[in-house]
Amino acid sequence: MLTSLAFIFLVGLAMAAVCQQLRLPRIIGMLMTGIMLGPCVLDLLDPAILSVSSELRQMALIIILIKAGLSLNLADLKKVGRPAVMMSCLPAACEILAFLLLAPMLLDITRIEAAVMGTVLAAVSPAVVIPRMVQLMDSGYGTGKSIPQLILAGASCDDIFVIVLFSTFAGMAQGRQARVMDFAGIPVSIILGIALGAVTGYLLSLFFETAYAHRHCVRNSMKVIIVLGVSFLLMAVETVLKGLVSVSGLLAVVSMACVLKIKCTAFVSKRLSEKFGKLWLAAEVILFVLVGAAVDIRYTLSAGIAAALMIAAALIFRSAGVALCLVGTKLTRKERLFCMIAYLPKATVQAAMGSVPLAMGLPCGKIVLSVAVLAILITAPLGALGIDLTYKRLLSREKPAA
Numbered sequence: 091m092l093t094s095l096a097f098i099f100l101v102g103l104a105m106a107a108v109c110q111q112l113r114l115p116r117i118i119g120m121l122m123t124g125i126m127l128g129p130c131v132l133d134l135l136d137p138a139i140l141s142v143s144s145e146l147r148q149m150a151l152i153i154i155l156i157k158a159g160l161s162l163n164l165a166d167l168k169k170v171g172r173p174a175v176m177m178s179c180l181p182a183a184c185e186i187l188a189f190l191l192l193a194p195m196l197l198d199i200t201r202i203e204a205a206v207m208g209t210v211l212a213a214v215s216p217a218v219v220i221p222r223m224v225q226l227m228d229s230g231y232g233t234g235k236s237i238p239q240l241i242l243a244g245a246s247c248d249d250i251f252v253i254v255l256f257s258t259f260a261g262m263a264q265g266r267q268a269r270v271m272d273f274a275g276i277p278v279s280i281i282l283g284i285a286l287g288a289v290t291g292y293l294l295s296l297f298f299e300t301a302y303a304h305r306h307c308v309r310n311s312m313k314v315i316i317v318l319g320v321s322f323l324l325m326a327v328e329t330v331l332k333g334l335v336s337v338s339g340l341l342a343v344v345s346m347a348c349v350l351k352i353k354c355t356a357f358v359s360k361r362l363s364e365k366f367g368k369l370w371l372a373a374e375v376i377l378f379v380l381v382g383a384a385v386d387i388r389y390t391l392s393a394g395i396a397a398a399l400m401i402a403a404a405l406i407f408r409s410a411g412v413a414l415c416l417v418g419t420k421l422t423r424k425e426r427l428f429c430m431i432a433y434l435p436k437a438t439v440q441a442a443m444g445s446v447p448l449a450m451g452l453p454c455g456k457i458v459l460s461v462a463v464l465a466i467l468i469t470a471p472l473g474a475l476g477i478d479l480t481y482k483r484l485l486s487r488e489k490p491a492a
Contacts, residue, residue, distance in 0.1 A: 094136040097127055102375040115474035117218060117378050121437075121466075124382020135383055143380045144442060150377035151217055151438065152321050152343055153369050158220050158242055159347020160363040161227045170240045176415040177244025178280075179251045181433055182212040184411030186255070188404040196396045197461070202263050203454035206447055209256035210458055211404060211465055213439035216340070217377055218470055219245045219432060221370065222477045232485035237425055241432045244415075249439055250279050250338050256443065263452050283338030286327065287345025290320060294346070295353035310361045314369070317362070321346065377438075381470075384441040385463050393460035401465050405434060428477075428484040435473025436465045 105119030127134045139146075189208030193199055199207070223238040223245075232238050294317065301308050308316075321343045328339035351359040409430040416426050444462030448455030 091136045091138050094127075094134070094139045097134055098123070098139075098379045099372070099375055101127065102379045106375070115471065115478050116374075117474045118471045120375060120378035121382040121385075121470060124379040125385055125387060126382075127379070128383035128385070130385075130387050139380075140383065143384060147217075147377050147380050147438065147442075148325065149322075150370075150373035151340070152318070152325065153366055153373045154217070154221050154224065155246070155340060155343045156317060156321060156347045157363060157366040157370060158224050158246075159344040160351050160359055160366065161224050162239060162242065162344070162348055162351070170236045170243070173415050173419055174240050174243045177240060177412070177429075177433075178247030180415050181214075181244075181408045181411035182248055182252050184414075185212040185404045185408040188407035189400070192403050193400055196400045197457055199454050199457065202259065203452070203458075205259040206256065206263050206452065206454060207458045207461060208404075209252050209259055210440060210443050210447070210462055211401070211436065212408075213249045213252040213436065213443075214245050214433050215435045215437035215439065215470065215473075216245050216249060217381065217438040218435040218474055219477075221374065222432070222474070222481075226481060226485070230488040231481050232425065232428070232488075234486055234488040235419075235421060235425065237421070237429065237485060241429060245433075246341060246344055247280055247338075249340070250283075252439065253443075254279065254336070256446075260447065260450060260452070263447075263454070264450065279336035279338045280341060282335065283328075283341030284345045286337060287324065287342035287347075288349050290324060290342070291346035291349025292353060294320060295350055298354060298358070310358070310365060313358075313362060314365045317347075317350070381437050381441045381466070385466055386459070387463065387467075389456070389460040390463045390467060392456075393464045397457075397461045397464050398468070400461065401468060405469070408433060424484040428480060431473065431476040431480055433473075434476060435470050437470040440466050 102120045102123045105123045106116035107119070109119035110116055126132055129135070129140070186205065186208035189204045189211065190201060193204035193207055194201060197204075197207075220242055223242040226232055226238040227242075298308055298313060324342040324346065325339035327342070328337050331337050350362070354362075412430045412433050413426060416429060421429070440462040444459045445455075447458045452458075
């Protein structure tokens, strides 16, 4: 396992540096490292690493979500209002609609199988989008109109909407009837996740303040460990309550970090944000290399041109959904174009869910996995490259907060 970790860090960082020199996003180098080291090419990664790959990817995602919460300005988010709510569901719904209309013709599958495929493909990748939005918030690009905050909030909720729909449509494909409560779980999951995180963040801030008042100063490094441990528990709550009540662990983590920023002193929240930023340097490599390792390029070859056309059409529908969300806002055409670009990348959810229909024994399992793999290879670099190359041209820069 140690050898595999050495390969992940050293080769991943080397490939990321090469891509950086070529003016390409570092993520491309990390994804390619995962594909090369993974079981489909060189097969150099220990099976023990691959068996806990999903957990390691989740840990890395939690780190950047905490960093995002500590960087998020709730006052700015309130200014966004309606578009942030719409961005969490409308673009994904438009993309699912594209699959329902076109996939039966292009890929020769049934309507319900097209719905299953659409829910697997419709989620934006928080692992690609959130780090970049945090970087924009730190550097001040687009913050005058809360554009990074808008995209960050939408991307955090987008996955919940899609995953709930996936479980519903997958059940229908297996012959189970859809229930109203399945769809009611979407707002319940969001509300309970935010509430759970807010309460947890408030209690943590009280603990830190009480310890300081009694002259038991908790070092910032220890606070990082405590916050991480509590975040893992919040994610565990989602798993434990699954089947009883729907709770979003990811939103709970972001909500907790937001409350910590509000309740702790500016110095403490800034130091925590800096330390989680440093943790992200290692977590980023693990996340994207393991996402790449989860990609089975053998299925990509069987996907064909029809799958690529389907993905392109779905992205057009998705961009139209983003445009609808921004109707009535003060965003310029350039800023709206940037929001569309930022909502293109797919990676984490597709790597995690792409093989689920196949494991469930659905007839569409292989083609869903094929299209999911192709979507990762096309949209993750496309979206990351699009964001990195356009944000300076399309967004105005505000002076970063002191």
